[in-house]
Amino acid sequence: MPSKNDVIAQMNDIFRDVLDNDDLEINAETTASDVEDWDSLSHIQLVVAIEKHFRIRFTTAEITAYKNVGEMAEGILKKLPA
Amino acid sequence: MMQLKDQFEQVYQVTEQIYVGFLNSYGDNNPLHTNAELARSKGFRDRVMHGAIQAGFLSHFIGEALPEKDVIVHTYELHFRNPVYLGDRLTLRAVIADYSESVRCFEIKFRFYNEAGTEVSRGKVSIGLI
Numbered sequence: 001m002p003s004k005n006d007v008i009a010q011m012n013d014i015f016r017d018v019l020d021n022d023d024l025e026i027n028a029e030t031t032a033s034d035v036e037d038w039d040s041l042s043h044i045q046l047v048v049a050i051e052k053h054f055r056i057r058f059t060t061a062e063i064t065a066y067k068n069v070g071e072m073a074e075g076i077l078k079k080l081p082a
Numbered sequence: 083m084m085q086l087k088d089q090f091e092q093v094y095q096v097t098e099q100i101y102v103g104f105l106n107s108y109g110d111n112n113p114l115h116t117n118a119e120l121a122r123s124k125g126f127r128d129r130v131m132h133g134a135i136q137a138g139f140l141s142h143f144i145g146e147a148l149p150e151k152d153v154i155v156h157t158y159e160l161h162f163r164n165p166v167y168l169g170d171r172l173t174l175r176a177v178i179a180d181y182s183e184s185v186r187c188f189e190i191k192f193r194f195y196n197e198a199g200t201e202v203s204r205g206k207v208s209i210g211l212i
Contacts, residue, residue, distance in 0.1 A: 041156060044185040044210060051182055058184035 001082060004028070007054075007073040014049050018042060028070025054080065084150055084188060088178045092147050094139040095171045096131050104132050131166040136194055136203055143174055144190075144209060153209045156187065160205040164196070171197050179206065186211040 002010075008028060016024045019037050032038040038046070050072075051057055056079040066072040105111060113120045114130050121129050137158060144155055166172065172194045180189035188211075193204040 044156060044182075044187050045208070047185045048180075048182045048187055048189070048208070051184070052180075057182070060184050060186075063184045 001080065002077070004070070004073050004077060007076050008069060010053065011050065011069060011073060011076075014053055015046065018045050018049050026069050028068065028073065030069040031067065050076070056080070084148065084178050084181075086178050086181055090143070090147065090174075090176045092139075092143050092174045092176075093171060094142070094174060096135060096166060096168055098168065100135060100138070101131060101168055104135055104138070108132075108134075126165055128167045131168060131170070133160070133162045133166075133203070136160065136162075136166070136172070139172065139174060139194075140192070140207060143176065143192075144207060150211065152212050153188075154212050156208040156210055158205065158207050160203055162203050164200050164202045166194075166196065166202050170202075172202060 008026065012024065012026050015026055015035070015038075016022055019035065019042060021037070024035065026035070032043065047058060047063055054076050056076060058075065058079075062075055066075060105116070110132060114124065114126075115121075115132055116129060118129050121127075137160060140158060140160070141155075144153060173196075174192055174194050176190050176192040178188055179191040181187070182189075188209050190207045190209065191205075192207065194202045196202050
């Protein structure tokens, strides 16, 4: 089972790919307002890419509720097989 | 509503009207598209049709041929595999490959084939429900 930091590191790679920014560094506190080009359309692409990478599915309610990258990472961890 | 693994098929023809319309609309008069002699000298059978014409067919497919009308395209990914020529009838075969309920987004994988059954392009489109 990966750690929360492992998950955030994997999310960072996904963010870099989707947002086409090799210099991007996200952390647990990162929100959309911190990241250039993280808009409503790229948010959809990020969610889809994250779901595919981790082989999970979010609900709309979960996506709406996450306040930052860290909360999404915790949500991912809960969905990963033990 | 569309379901995972739903399949679709649509036939499109690269007509003179489409070809000339594309030339006039976008001004891509590169000799590969307009000069048959040059195209043959490069190993092609005739003037090669603009690949983006297939993107136009995809646009029609998404906007008009799918059962869902309240959709918006997020991304097109289109890989060209073989040339297309004026008059070619292309068969588009598409399948709903994925659906992300959380963000109401479908991924559709597709391939275009010419009348000889040769694949001329493939790719995927992601669309959102609006």
